[in-house]
Structure formats: structure tokens, C-alpha cells
Amino acid sequence: MFKAQVLVAHRIALALFFAALFALAAVNMQWDWIPDYAAKILQGLAKTIVLLISTSIAGFILCIPIALAQVCGPKPLAWLAHKFCTIIRGTPLLLQIWLLYYGLGSIFPYVPGLREAWIWPYLIDPWPYAFVALTLSFAGYEGETMRGAFAGVAKGELEAGHALGMHPFTILRRIWLPRAIQRVLPTLNGELILQLKATPLVATIAVVDTYAIFARIRQETYIIYEPLLLLALTYLLLAGLITLLCKYFEAKSRARLSS
Amino acid sequence: MNKKSATPARADQPVVDIRGLRKSFAGIEVLKGIDLQAYAGEVIALIGGSGSGKSTTLRCINLLEAPSAGSISLFGTPLQLKPCSTGDLQIADRAQLRRIRAKLGMVFQNFNLWPHLSLEQNIMEAPMQVLRYSKGEARDAAHALLERVGLYEKRCSYPATLSGGQQQRAAIARSLAMEPEVMLFDEPTSALDPELVAEVLAVIQGLAEEGRTMIIVTHEMKFAAQVANKIMFLNEGRVEEEGTAQQIFGNPNSERLKQFVSSIK
Numbered sequence A: 001m002f003k004a005q006v007l008v009a010h011r012i013a014l015a016l017f018f019a020a021l022f023a024l025a026a027v028n029m030q031w032d033w034i035p036d037y038a039a040k041i042l043q044g045l046a047k048t049i050v051l052l053i054s055t056s057i058a059g060f061i062l063c064i065p066i067a068l069a070q071v072c073g074p075k076p077l078a079w080l081a082h083k084f085c086t087i088i089r090g091t092p093l094l095l096q097i098w099l100l101y102y103g104l105g106s107i108f109p110y111v112p113g114l115r116e117a118w119i120w121p122y123l124i125d126p127w128p129y130a131f132v133a134l135t136l137s138f139a140g141y142e143g144e145t146m147r148g149a150f151a152g153v154a155k156g157e158l159e160a161g162h163a164l165g166m167h168p169f170t171i172l173r174r175i176w177l178p179r180a181i182q183r184v185l186p187t188l189n190g191e192l193i194l195q196l197k198a199t200p201l202v203a204t205i206a207v208v209d210t211y212a213i214f215a216r217i218r219q220e221t222y223i224i225y226e227p228l229l230l231l232a233l234t235y236l237l238l239a240g241l242i243t244l245l246c247k248y249f250e251a252k253s254r255a256r257l258s259s
Numbered sequence B: 001m002n003k004k005s006a007t008p009a010r011a012d013q014p015v016v017d018i019r020g021l022r023k024s025f026a027g028i029e030v031l032k033g034i035d036l037q038a039y040a041g042e043v044i045a046l047i048g049g050s051g052s053g054k055s056t057t058l059r060c061i062n063l064l065e066a067p068s069a070g071s072i073s074l075f076g077t078p079l080q081l082k083p084c085s086t087g088d089l090q091i092a093d094r095a096q097l098r099r100i101r102a103k104l105g106m107v108f109q110n111f112n113l114w115p116h117l118s119l120e121q122n123i124m125e126a127p128m129q130v131l132r133y134s135k136g137e138a139r140d141a142a143h144a145l146l147e148r149v150g151l152y153e154k155r156c157s158y159p160a161t162l163s164g165g166q167q168q169r170a171a172i173a174r175s176l177a178m179e180p181e182v183m184l185f186d187e188p189t190s191a192l193d194p195e196l197v198a199e200v201l202a203v204i205q206g207l208a209e210e211g212r213t214m215i216i217v218t219h220e221m222k223f224a225a226q227v228a229n230k231i232m233f234l235n236e237g238r239v240e241e242e243g244t245a246q247q248i249f250g251n252p253n254s255e256r257l258k259q260f261v262s263s264i265k
Helices: A009-028 A034-072 A075-090 A093-110 A127-152 A155-163 A168-205 A210-221 A225-257 B054-061 B094-102 B119-129 B135-148 B164-176 B194-209 B221-227 B245-250 B255-263
Strands: B016-025 B028-038 B043-047 B069-074 B081-083 B089-091 B104-107 B182-186 B213-217 B230-235 B238-243
Touching: A034 A075, A034 A127, A034 A168, A034 A210, A034 A225, A075 A127, A093 A127, A093 A168, A127 A168, A155 A168, A155 B104, A168 A210, A168 A225, A168 B119, A210 A225, B016 B054, B028 B054, B028 B213, B028 B238, B043 B054, B043 B221, B054 B069, B054 B182, B054 B213, B089 B094, B094 B104, B104 B164, B119 B135, B119 B164, B135 B164, B164 B194, B194 B213, B194 B221, B213 B221, B221 B245, B230 B245, B230 B255, B238 B245, B238 B255, B245 B255
Parallel strands: B043 B213, B043 B230, B104 B182, B182 B213
Antiparallel strands: B016 B028, B016 B069, B081 B089, B230 B238
């Protein structure tokens, strides 16, 4: 196995350059607000991460029937699934979030009895709308990706399952789906990062995520540049974590698929 | 293992009984009424030029291909078929089809092993999911079968790391794990490098010597002559001639078979 060498000239130079940049920023810029807001920042970070993970998982689960409907479903279902993907992918996420929050949010109060129902406190909270909008968005993009992945699994592999007397659902669960996921792993990395970068949009409907915290810091301290820098660094680190995780799974599956 | 289900068919009754099998693809008839009977313990070789319909015939037996007309009886039970919107026949009772498929081992030209599973897992999958074997039972059976096809050392390898011959032997082991009553081979050596053909044929020959019922589509004429009790020569969707190897290769009747036999010598 080839292992990249860490200590080579250009890497050392780069590291020194960034260390110097970091030192300059630490000395010359204003960071004294960080301790005051540390707890809030961590809370916002937790919200961003929870939102990312929950909507990615829910969106991925939702994308499976959407993709399957397009690959082997009856015509009306295939049409519906295709249109869903087209609309989700063809409109800005910001608009989808607002349509859900302001649109549905303004209809619900007129539904008789809803105001007294147990679900009402959740319906006036922006959280569920953020969750649903991000989930639908991820499902729309992944539905299209998974459609291609399902269609790309060799027909013979599925035939082998049928010939052994396996139930179609067993074939889906044990062969078709794992094989399709193997195929989307490389693209999944990019799409998870896009999903991460879509999360700040929920700040527009008053969900207090990482971005919203930093916006508040800027308003309250009149410090403009430093919070933005730290915010950028935060998202960069999260994106790096996602990439590491995906690379790990990719390497694992590639080891199986190559001779 | 004593999970062998199903009552054995009576000796005087074919385990595979196909009558008047027809199949059209997009209006072109590739099978024009095939009759095929296989009795327990028989080895039948289907031979013929490409496009003669031998693979399609085999794939219709376990309904991987939907026939357009005809009747299929397996183990004494007729498959319940009904016409579907495309004009082909489709199975009326899917559970019946799955039960029957579980007793028909199928070996494909392209092996069709599952790349995301190790050899051992490939073989354990169907017994666990279909026959409800425990993991331990399935693994013991898989190890015994891998031993038998000479791949025990490779049990934890993934298919992509194996040669075509090894993959095909593993695929045969996967079919055998279901303890099938009939084995169907669809050109099992056609996708192999010439030097790998022998190892796969040796495994199939071993199965024939055990007295298994097998239907083999093949281009290996010498092999067909060696293992088959009956050879069926297909031409343009019809059974042109059938008989023992002696009759087919030594004393062909029809013009087409004479040509075919002389062309492969």
C-alpha cells in the first residue's frame, strides 16, 4: 500500500504559511467575544449537526421509494416520482423552506380543531418546517442519484436472486439496495456537503443554528469580520469530517470491488 | 442436513415437463414449440448454433423469461400461468414460483455472484433467506460446498479477486447450497478463458456422476457427449433432433445437424 509522506518540503512550507496566518489573525484581530458566546456557538453547532444528520437519514430513506418508483414502478407512480425530483431540484431551497413555513404555516390556523390538538405547539415551531424542507430536498436529489444507481446494478445479479427463489423484497434488501448504495458512495460525499451548506437557510425562518448564532454575534458586538472567519472555519471542519467519513466507507467498498 | 423438502417425483413421471413452449421477442418468434422432458437422474445437453433458442428455453424453465405460450410442469406440478398485458404468460401464483425456483439450481454464463459479499456469504445468503437455515448451519454447508469445488481457502475473498473459473465454481456451489432437485446450466463455460474451462467442467461432471438431474446449455460438444444421456439439437426455435451422443454426433439425420456436426469437428 502506498502511503503519502507527510513531511515533504511543500507541505512544511504550507503548514508554516498557515501557522503564520493564524498567528497574525490571533494577534491583530479581535477575538475577545468568543468566551462570552462559546456556549451559544456550541448549541448552534449541535443544532446544525442534528439537522444535517436527521434530514440526510430521513431524506435517504425517502429517496429509496422515489428512486424505485422511477426504475420499476407503475407508470403513474414513476411519473409522480420523476416530477417530484424535477420540482425539488428545479426550485431554490430557500423558496421551498418559505413556501412550507409561511404557506402551510398560514393555512394551519384556519384548520378547524388544529389549534386545540396536541400537535399544535409543534406546528408553530419553525423546527418541523426546516426538517421537512431539508428532508424533501435531500430526497429529491438522492432520488435522482439512486434511480441511476438502481438501474446500473447488473441485471444478472438480481436474476441470480430470483433464480434462487428469493422474495423480491429480500432481493431489494440484501442485494439491490446495498449494490446501489455502493455505486452512489462517491457522489454521496459531495451531496452531504451540499446538504451541510444548505442548513444555514433555516436561519431565515428563525431556527437558531450555527449561522444564526454568528449573525447575532455580529449584530450584538458590531464586530463584522472575525465571526464570519470563524463561521467559515466551522463549516470547513464539518465538511472535512464528512469527507473523512465517506472516504473511509468508500475505501472499504472499493477494497471489495477491485481485484 | 435433512431439510430436503418435496416429495420426489414418481420414476415414470418427468421432473421437468415442457410442452409446446413458444416465445416471441418484439414479434419475432424465437421458440416455435419446444417439448422437453427430463426424468430424475437424467442429464440433458441442449446444443445448437447461436440464436437457436437453447438459452431462452432454459430460462423459460424457471420463468426468468416469460414464455408466450405452452405449459411447464415441474416436479409433477404444472406452473399456474396467466396471460399478462404484453401478451406473454406470467405466473399466477408468485409463492408457487418461488418454491419451485428454490428447487431449481441455475448457473449463469456470467456467474452473477454478488460482488458485495464474500464467497462464503454468497453461498449462505439464499439458504438463510429462503430456507431459513441458521447462520451456523448455512456456514457449515457453505464450507463443505467450497471444499468440494476447491475454494475453501478463498471463502473470505470477494468475487472480484477471483478468476472466472473460480467464480463459476463458487456460483455452482451457491446453487448447490439450496439442495436443488434439478440443475440448469446456461453456457457455464462460455465466458471463461480456454484454460479455465476444464476446472468448471470437472465440477459439473462430478455432479453428473452423482446422478443429479441436469439440463445443460453448452458449446462444449465433447463434454456434452461425455456427460449427457440425451442430447437435443435446437435449430431456429425447434428441436431438430434428439437422441444419445452416439445418434447425434455419429449418425445425424437432418441436413442442419450434419452441417453443425461437421462444422465443429
